[in-house]
Amino acid sequence: MEEKDISQAVVSRLPRYLRYLADLKDEGIERISSQELSKRMHVTASQIRQDLNHFGGFGQQGYGYNVESLYLEIAKILGLDHQHYLVIIGAGNLGQALLNYMNFARRGFIFKGIFDSNPQLHGMKIRDMEVKPMEELKDFICENNIDIAVLTIPKASAVAVTEQLIECKIKAIWNFAHVDLAVPEDVQVENVHLSDSLMKLSYNIRRNR
Amino acid sequence: MEEKDISQAVVSRLPRYLRYLADLKDEGIERISSQELSKRMHVTASQIRQDLNHFGGFGQQGYGYNVESLYLEIAKILGLDHQHYLVIIGAGNLGQALLNYMNFARRGFIFKGIFDSNPQLHGMKIRDMEVKPMEELKDFICENNIDIAVLTIPKASAVAVTEQLIECKIKAIWNFAHVDLAVPEDVQVENVHLSDSLMKLSYNIRRNR
């Protein structure tokens, strides 16, 4: 179960499996074979079986996989059976949008605070949550067991803030700033570089992939 | 120059090269070897040379690469020498945030309109731009030469809207909806599945990668 060295390629596919399994549940489908699932997802059945087997034998020969229990297993593998506490750093448009977007809570990702360096924003309420000054960040992270810091600040301040987060022993950074962060290896970073994504699109428009 | 069949793995790395080259320009550095760049970026020099050579011989033996001209070449490869016109579909928090985020324009990505199905939002102004009803979408796309549609609407409506976009011969869809879109192969789709990204982070927190 607790296999080591699962490649990030495999991990990246897990949320997609989860999504398809949720759909199957909604459709009231109880069991599915790797064959059928592969048709829906447009991946090989081989890949599905390989991916799942990294974490355990969830299927049954001659039967396939039970949708409900596979769903729960993958959710568990992804750590969705635990709650995660988050702070947003940067109360600009993107920070506010993420805070207002309710659906993360459904998955156990709970926003506990939002911070900004701009004094004009302090005390402003977003979804019943007051924007706090950066000076309070460090104490807040410790006192509230924050796991994940969401960086929605400009590139220029991202590096300095990251230093602080490392001192606080933050577990993970969800980075929307357009810069690569240097962190110790026990701090996880997931980058969401929106402009990179847009450039890829622009490339693919030209050379009709 | 116009090589075919460049893998998406390579394309995904181009925006990052561009970013580092921009930094080098800012630092006033004129030339750089693959060796030096590899140290900064934490990738192998081999990979840098391989990647660049897919598109042409931009370097010079014994010298390295000229920062300014390599920057321009990569920008060109990514299609950043052209303007792209975009519409946002879904004037919720995320749609508004993207519209307000100025930096895309710098790269030639110009927002031309924002649409929403909710009549209460129609006429509302976001950055001097009125939210338009969905009924006007199709004509707007044709008349304004829109290349890219940004989908910031819920899963449920995304599929139906995509149908419309395909009829309009949209070139690309930047998809923030939590669903896989089925499109003809001449329509490019780039998915930004935020919750998938967050789940990956959650996974990596547990199994300390």
Place this chain on the structure above:
DNA sequence: TAGATTGTTAATCGATTAACAATC
């Protein structure tokens, strides 16, 4: 010219796919 560094071929590594024996 000598030194540096590319462009490119060859070797390695890892990820995906195919095949099939195990088994429900």
Place this chain on the structure above:
DNA sequence: TAGATTGTTAATCGATTAACAATC
């Protein structure tokens, strides 16, 4: 039991890295 489908090993494919001859 016979049929279906997994778990898993082996084969293939593609991407990354190493090596080095070409050349500025």
